[in-house]
Amino acid sequence: MTSRKPIAASLAVLGYMIMIVPILFVVAAAFTSGSSLRFPPEGFSLQWFEAAAGHTPFRAALLTSLQLALLSTGLALAVGVPATLAIHRGKLPGKGFIEGLFLSPLIIPELVVGLALFQQLIVTYRIDNFPVLLLGHTALLLPYAVRVTGAALAGSDESLEEAARGLGASPMRTFFSVTLPVLRPGIFSAGLLGFITSFNNVPLSLLLQARDTRTLPISMLDYVQQSYDPMIAAVSTLILAGTVVIAIIAERTVGFTRIFGGINR
Template identity: 70%
Template structure:
């Protein structure tokens, strides 16, 4: 009982540390001043228009959306079969393999990016998009394997066995029974992977080229050159879009119950 007030105070402190800087950025996006400052001076929406009209931001946004979508699809195409094999198959050394697929979560992204840069960009001469796609897919694999695996633990394998017993082929049993049970986990992994890929900076910073830039890295370059509220406006737009996607996904998929199954 005595520990609960302390835990509550630490939780509130953690939320304050995370949310207050974000609120500062959002408030600064509506300033009428020509410099990024807090508290904002006046009220204006001009910076949102300038952010939307800034060509490097729009080009990088399209590149980031394409990259995040392709990387998420590739990670799921590889991660879902891996999760099925780890949870349903009799594989020796299962814990070792699971740790291997989850290792990108603990290895620093700069280390992964440097290794991929040496192998793909220098050794194999791959294009920037191919290198970014492979790098982001590697980064998203743990989410695909772990979240889909959590959905598998909530699914009853007896349902698939019953379908097989009634004459369904393995593929039909998977398509009509197992896959619908996995849909919340797959959708949750897709959402989490897409957001992670879209917001990634360290890996993209090492693997992108001058002709192909992602939005977070482009925004980082902009901050180094200019200090006006355009960057705050762009950050606010991304934050609003992320919140809208998360709310819609929660209402349609209910992915919080899948994340609750991850221990």
């Protein structure tokens, strides 16, 4: 058992290097003073960050991505939190099957979901692209809302809610006074995960976007097909920095271990 630990540690280090080193190359290339995307960078400059901030398609796409991520996360939580309560606290028959339905977007490929929505809602019923894109992102985020908030609820003591009801509290007051404080860390974490997932999504957005509703990752993909300058690395670095900041805030505020430790219970 002891002899296997160095091998496992070496494999872990190798895995981290494979994931992190290419990202470091992109970050380093974003600060180059040259005109092409290459490593090692040619000098140091912030010119490409300034160029990215002034690029109109990126700014418009950023607003679209923020709007889409906020709306889809809010809708996913609005559906997922009551569903979690019904699954873990209700007396529904077939709870495992119902929970499996909410988690199914994790299994079904996003391209399949996007193609189905495109064929049925956009082509057949002529619905605008943005509502369909919002629906697709909401469905994609439902597993996070149900699973993460469910982990927080599973780690709570149900007798507290029973005691509140036994003391005469109404179901609504019991929810806001006892259940919601227990769920708040899970809701917060699910919201952050959902926001990041929606913001960075490519397959679903690529199929359901319209010309005037391009998200930032799709605009970046279009830009790479036309140009190969370091501005794309600068945008990627900004997105990476924003994601890291969100993760740090979530860890300091809630603690991911507190939430995700309950998923494996």
